[in-house]
Amino acid sequence: xxxxxxxxxxxxxxxxxxxxxxxxxxxxxxxxxxxxxxxxxxxxxxxxxxxxxxxxxxxxxxxxxxxxxxxxxxxxxxxxxxxxxxxxxxxxxxxxxxxxxxxxxxxxxxxxxxxxxxxxxxxxxxxxxxxxxxxxxxxxxxxxxxxxxxxxxxxxxxxxxxxxxxxxxxxxxxxxxxxxxxxxxxxxxxxxxxxxxxxxxxxxxxxxxxxxxxxxxxxxxxxxxxxxxxxxxxxxxxxxxxxxxxxxxxxxxxxxxxxxxxxxxxxxxxxxxxxxxxxxxxxxxxxxxxxxxxxxxxxxxxxxxxxxxxxxxxxxxxxxxxxxxxxxxxxxxxxxxxxxxxxxxxxxxxxxxxxxxxxxxxxxxxxxxxxxxxxxxxxxxxxxxxxxxxxxxxxxxxxxxxxxxxxxxxxxxxxxxxxxxxxxxxxxxxxxxxxxxxxxxxxxxxxxxxxxxxxxxxxxxxxxxxxxxxxxxxxxxxxxxxxxxxxxxxxxxxxxxxxxxxxxxxxxxxxxxxxxxxxxxxxxxxxxxxxxxxxxxxxxxxxxxxxxxxxxxxxxxxxxxxxxxxxxxxxxxxxxxxxxxxxxxxxxxxxxxxxxxxxxxxxxxxxxxxxxxxxxxxxxxxxxxxxxxxxxxxxxxxxxxxxxxxxxxxxxx
DNA sequence: GGGACCTGGGTAC
DNA sequence: TTCCAGTACCCAGGTCCC
Numbered sequence: 001x002x003x004x005x006x007x008x009x010x011x012x013x014x015x016x017x018x019x020x021x022x023x024x025x026x027x028x029x030x031x032x033x034x035x036x037x038x039x040x041x042x043x044x045x046x047x048x049x050x051x052x053x054x055x056x057x058x059x060x061x062x063x064x065x066x067x068x069x070x071x072x073x074x075x076x077x078x079x080x081x082x083x084x085x086x087x088x089x090x091x092x093x094x095x096x097x098x099x100x101x102x103x104x105x106x107x108x109x110x111x112x113x114x115x116x117x118x119x120x121x122x123x124x125x126x127x128x129x130x131x132x133x134x135x136x137x138x139x140x141x142x143x144x145x146x147x148x149x150x151x152x153x154x155x156x157x158x159x160x161x162x163x164x165x166x167x168x169x170x171x172x173x174x175x176x177x178x179x180x181x182x183x184x185x186x187x188x189x190x191x192x193x194x195x196x197x198x199x200x201x202x203x204x205x206x207x208x209x210x211x212x213x214x215x216x217x218x219x220x221x222x223x224x225x226x227x228x229x230x231x232x233x234x235x236x237x238x239x240x241x242x243x244x245x246x247x248x249x250x251x252x253x254x255x256x257x258x259x260x261x262x263x264x265x266x267x268x269x270x271x272x273x274x275x276x277x278x279x280x281x282x283x284x285x286x287x288x289x290x291x292x293x294x295x296x297x298x299x300x301x302x303x304x305x306x307x308x309x310x311x312x313x314x315x316x317x318x319x320x321x322x323x324x325x326x327x328x329x330x331x332x333x334x335x336x337x338x339x340x341x342x343x344x345x346x347x348x349x350x351x352x353x354x355x356x357x358x359x360x361x362x363x364x365x366x367x368x369x370x371x372x373x374x375x376x377x378x379x380x381x382x383x384x385x386x387x388x389x390x391x392x393x394x395x396x397x398x399x400x401x402x403x404x405x406x407x408x409x410x411x412x413x414x415x416x417x418x419x420x421x422x423x424x425x426x427x428x429x430x431x432x433x434x435x436x437x438x439x440x441x442x443x444x445x446x447x448x449x450x451x452x453x454x455x456x457x458x459x460x461x462x463x464x465x466x467x468x469x470x471x472x473x474x475x476x477x478x479x480x481x482x483x484x485x486x487x488x489x490x491x492x493x494x495x496x497x498x499x500x501x502x503x504x505x506x507x508x509x510x511x512x513x514x515x516x517x518x519x520x521x522x523x524x525x526x527x528x529x530x531x532x533x534x535x536x537x538x539x540x541x542x543x544x545x546x547x548x549x550x551x552x553x554x555x556x557x558x559x560x561x562x563x564x565x566x567x568x569x570x571x572x573x574x575x576x577x578x579x580x581x582x583x584x585x586x587x588x589x590x591x592x593x594x595x596x597x598x599x600x601x602x603x604x605x606x607x608x609x610x611x612x613x614x615x616x617x618x619x620x621x622x623x624x625x626x627x628x629x630x631x632x633x634x635x636x637x638x639x640x641x642x643x644x645x646x647x648x649x650x651x652x653x
Numbered sequence: 654g655g656g657a658c659c660t661g662g663g664t665a666c
Numbered sequence: 667t668t669c670c671a672g673t674a675c676c677c678a679g680g681t682c683c684c
Contacts, residue, residue, distance in 0.1 A: 050669085050670095051670080054668090054669080054670085056669090056670050057670095060670095063662090066662095139671085140671085141669065142669065142670065142671065143670065143671040143672090144671095145666095145671085158666090159666090159670085159671085160670085161669065161670040161671095162669080162670090163668075163669045163670080164669085164670080203665090203666080204665085204666050205666090206666085207666080288664085288665075289663085289664065289665085289676090290664085291663060291664045291665080292663090292664090293662085293663060293664090294663075294664085339674090340674075340675065340676090341673090341674065341675080342673085342674085343672085343673060343674070344672080344673080345671085345672060345673080346671095346672085347670090347671060347672085349669095381658085381659095383659090383660095391670085393661075393662085394660080394661085395659080395660060395661070396659085396660085397658075397659055397660075398659095399657085399658065399659085428671090428672095430672085430673095432673090432674090654684105655683105655684090656682105656683090656684090657681105657682085657683085657684105658680100658681085658682085658683105659679105659680080659681085659682105660678100660679090660680080661677105661678090661679095661680105662676100662677085662678090663675105663676085663677085664674100664675085664676085664677105665673100665674090665675085666672100666673090666674095
C-alpha cells in the first residue's frame with residue numbers, strides 16, 4: 001500500500017482567508033490510483049469541516065506550530081550559511097560523499113517490486129462479488145484500512161477516518177478487517193514470488209521485492225516479459241491483480257510500481273542517463289523515509305521539491321543535517337533482521353476510570369506475554385504508551401536487568417509506570433517490549449549484572465538466595481526510578497540478622513512487589529503478608545502474620561491510619577484511596593523507618609538509601625532520569641541524516 | 654567522553 | 667452529536683553514570 005495513504009495535516013505556508021479548508025492540507029486529496037477526477041476541493045472542505053474544533057484537530061495544530069517553529073529556526077540557520085567560503089566548504093564535503101557513493105554504485109541488478117492492488121478490498125470482493133461495483137472500505141468508522149476503486153472516486157482512501165469517509169460517500173459499505181483471509185491470499189502470492197526468487201523479500205502482506213537478475217538470465221527473457229508473466233501467475237493463483245516496477249534497486253523499483261497502478265507495470269532501464277532523467281523530476285516525497293513533515297521542511301526551508309533539487313542543494317543539507325545513516329536502501333541483498341520490539345495498544349473512548357485502565361493493562365499484558373511466548377522471546381525494556389484525551393502521546397519506559405515474559409511480570413511493571421501518571425484522561429494505552437535476549441530462554445546473559453549474590457561474601461550463608469531470578473535488587477537497575485547508590489560491598493556483606501532482612505524485604509518489596517527468599521527468614525510468611533495487603537486494596541493497618549519470628553514481630557505492631565481516608569497519620573502526607581500502591585509503599589516506608597531507627601546503632605547506613613528510594617518514589621515513578629529539558633537546539637528537533645538523501649537519491653539510483 | 658537509557662517524533666504499511 | 671488505528675522501525679537529543 002502506498003505511503004501517501006496517511007493522515008492529514010495543516011499547512012503552515014498558505015494563508016487561506018475565507019476558505020480555511022485550503023490551509024488544511026491533506027494527503028487525502030493527493031493523486032492516487034483510482035482518484036482521478038475527484039473533486040479535491042470538496043474533499044478538502046469536508047475533511048476540514050469534519051475535523052475543525054476537535055481535539056484531534058487541536059493536536060494537529062499544536063504539532064503544526066512546532067514544525068513551523070522548527071522551520072523558522074532552520075531558515076535562520078540557512079541565512080547564516082550565506083558566506084561563500086562556508087558553503088563551498090560544505091559543498092566539498094557533499095561532493096566527496098556523492099563521489100564515494102557513485103563509486104560503489106551497482107547498476108547490474110534488476111529488482112522487481114510487486115504491490116497488490118487495493119489488497120484487502122480486493123480480497124473482500126473475491127469473497128463477496130456483489131461489492132465489486134459498490135463503494136466499499138475495509139475498516140471501521142474510526143479508521144479505514146483500504147478502499148476499493150469505487151470508493152476512491154469519492155475521495156475515500158486508506159487511513160481516513162470512517163466517519164469522514166461516510167460524509168464523502170454516504171453509500172459507503174464498511175467491511176471489517178479479516179487478517180486471516182488476507183494472510184491466506186498473501187501466502188498464495190508468495191508461492192508465486194518464490195518461483196522467481198527463492199530469497200524474495202516480503203515487505204508486508206501485499207508487497208514484495210524480488211531480485212530477478214538471475215532468473216532473467218537463466219531463462220533468456222527480458223525483465224518486461226518476466227514481470228508480465230509473474231503478474232499473470234499471481235492473478236491465476238489468487239484472482240487478484242497487482243502492479244509491478246523494475247529498477248536497479250529496491251527504492252526505485254518501488255517508485256516504479258506505483259506509476260502504472262492498478263494492474264500495470266513500469267520498467268526503468270539499468271542505464272545511468274535514463275535513471276538520472278527519471279529522478280530529475282521525481283518528487284522527494286516518493287523517497288522512502290521522507291514523509292509529510294520532512295517534505296514540508298525541505299520545501300519551506302530549502303525550496304527542495306525534487307530529487308534533482310536535493311542534489312543541487314546538497315551543500316545546505318550537509319551543513320544543516322547530521323552526516324549519519326549511511327547505507328540506507330541500496331542494491332544489497334535483503335538480510336534477515338531480528339525483531340527489535342513487540343507491542344500492542346488499544347484505543348478507547350477517553351476516560352479517567354482507573355479501574356478501566358487497569359483492566360486494559362491486564363489485557364495488554366496477557367496479549368503481549370502470549371505473543372512473546374509464541375516467538376520464545378524475553379525482554380528487558382517495557383514501554384508504556386499513553387495517548388491522552390487531547391491526543392498527546394507519551395511513553396514511559398523501564399529497563400530491567402532481568403528478562404521477563406510472563407503477563408504477571410509485565411503487568412506488575414506496567415502498572416507501576418501507569419500509576420505514576422495518574423490521574424490522567426486517556427484514549428489509548430499500549431505496551432511495548434524490547435531489548436530482547438539472544439538465547440530466548442529467559443536467562444540473563446550479562447555477566448556484569450549485579451545481583452544480590454554479587455554483594456555476598458563467599459560462604460556467607462545468611463543471605464542464601466533461592467530465587468535469584470526474582471531478586472528485587474535487580475530492579476534497582478530501573479534507573480529512571482531509583483538512582484540511589486548501592487551500599488558498599490563490605491557493609492552489605494555484614495547483613496546477618498533478621499531485622500535487617502526485614503528492612504530489606506519491605507523496602508525492596510515496596511518497589512516492585514517481588515519476593516526474596518531467605519534461608520533464615522520466614523519467606524512464606526512475608527509473602528503472605530504482602531499479598532494480603534494487596535488483596536485488601538487499601539492499607540489501614542500493618543500487622544505481621546502470626547508465624548513471624550519473635551525477633552522481628554516484636555517491632556512490628558506499627559500502626560498507620562489514613563485519616564479521613566486520605567491523610568497519613570504519621571506524617572500527614574495526602575494520598576487518595578485510589579493510590580493503592582503508593583499507599584502501601586508509603587506505609588512500608590514508615591515501618592522501615594521505624595525499624596531502622598530502632599536498629600540504627602548496628603545498621604545506620606541503610607537509612608540513606610532507603611530514604612533516597614522513597615524520595616524517588618514520591619517524586620514520581622515514571623519520571624525519567626533523563627527527563628528532557630525544553631529543546632534549545634538551533635534546529636529545535638530532529639536532524640535529518642544527509643546521507644539518507646545521498647544514499648537514496650544518488651547511491652541507490 | 655562515551656555508553657546506556659528515556660522520550661518524543663517521523664515514517665511505512 | 668460524536669468519531670482519527672495498530673505494529674514496527676529508526677533517529678535525535680536529553681540526562682546520568684562510569
